[in-house]
Amino acid sequence: MPVWAEIDHAALAHNVRLLRARAGDAQLMAVVKADAYGHGLLQVARTAVGAGATWLGVAQMPEAFALRDAGITTRLLTWLAVPGADFAGAISRDIDLSASAPWALDEIAAAARSVGRTARVHLKVDTGLGRGGAYGPDWTTLVRHARPLEAEGVITVVGVWTHFAHADAPNHPTVLTQQDRFFEAAAEAEREGCRLEVRHLANSAATLLHPSAHADLVRPGLALYGLSPVPQVDDDFGLRPVMSLRARLALVKRLPAGQGISYGHLYAPEHDTVVGLVPAGYADGIPRNATNVGPLAVGDTRTRVAGRVCMDQFVVDLGAGSGARAGDVATLFGGAPGEPTAQDWAEMTDTISYEIVTRVGARVPRIHVNQSPDEAP
Structure with missing residues (x-):
């Protein structure tokens, strides 16, 4: 998926x-x-x-x-x-x-x-x-x-x-x-x-x-x-994030320095680079104002949205030396060490983590893991 x-x-x-x-x-x-x-x-x-x-x-x-x-x-x-x-x-x-x-x-x-x-x-x-x-x-x-x-x-x-x-x-x-x-x-x-x-x-x-x-x-x-209601307090209280939002890259390609990316060319790389296409957009609940700021991870690489968030997709700049391929997993937010969090997205888009998780759209499947047998549907 x-x-x-x-x-x-x-x-x-x-x-x-x-x-x-x-x-x-x-x-x-x-x-x-x-x-x-x-x-x-x-x-x-x-x-x-x-x-x-x-x-x-x-x-x-x-x-x-x-x-x-x-x-x-x-x-x-x-x-x-x-x-x-x-x-x-x-x-x-x-x-x-x-x-x-x-x-x-x-x-x-x-x-x-x-x-x-x-x-x-x-x-x-x-x-x-x-x-x-x-x-x-x-x-x-x-x-x-x-x-x-x-x-x-x-x-x-x-x-x-x-x-x-x-x-x-x-x-x-x-x-x-x-x-x-x-x-x-x-x-x-x-x-x-x-x-x-x-x-x-x-x-x-x-x-x-x-x-x-x-x-x-x-x-x-x-x-x-698993999200803190008081993010200004330096304490996660031992809570564990429950939702991780992930996508598979739909395309990976090289672009030259200066080539504008996505609608309005709001982002252009300063050097030749590799970009990835993430098949999720504002119809899936990705904030449109995450343009150029939304954080994510592809493998061990922390990166961000490059250019305008579109209805169904956005682009990430993976760097000139990236070996990423189509099908690799991009984590928008999660709970594992090193992954961006819903709070990170909230801070970068001037909102609260409540909105980041609740706005994830209905067409995004929820994959339930680690359920007890008597709790599964």
Whole structure:
């Protein structure tokens, strides 16, 4: 195959176990949204549960449905829905739901009545991110709106949760401020009569750096996949990258000094050289702004994108003395010593490693390696 993403389940299981150890007494939710950050939803979920994750989390309902319909029974939360969403489908599949506003509680309650089951609900409080959740006095309104529905038996509030704005900045003052607001909000819900199973606010960064935020459940995402949520901290925490993106050279040829390469001739070698054609482009998730800067390795040679990244391909300058041949493997990023990393790509293209792995396109096959027999599809 011309290009593929290799998914190392031994590394994934290692990361889950490491994060569980960091979480202390808290349970661990493996966040597998966005096709498990581009790694493969069902395969990653099975390995994560096998390695000790006690919850799974996804943003959108279709992925939650896919997990349940594949026979995965682990406690599962989905949190991003709009009016008219299939709340009944979620409740009938025993999927926990999030609510940030009274309309959501009303629609969840109506769906619960329609299927004759009690919905499990996590109330989300906005403690300062300014995104999802009930903010300020709206929190009291949300909690009080939930209580009659609990009394009716159509919902049960099992959790309270929030999300940090700056957990990736270890010393940012908002971290403790949000944490204090969160525990105050959870205490208010309990005073109003909610009997909470879990309080949760810790993402990957907080799981690794803020034990006081672990509460009852931590929700690591990026760290599961072996990427640091705090790259400015000189510590990889023992995480192992799970995805390696590789391609086979489609063509190797010599070009003379000064010959422009790819659209717009944004790169021209200063000396006669050997170039290789990599059959992957922005349709596969290679950032177009990796032009002239994207790092990769061909054998023992570290090189970079030469010229414009195109839809399906780009060129690399291999150097005049290269003995590379068509079919040789180019590693765009991986986890082995000497290989470029997703973080390297993020830094060179002014983004974050989350985007580098999640944008790898659907036409790039995922090759799952080191799976336990009972975790394979």
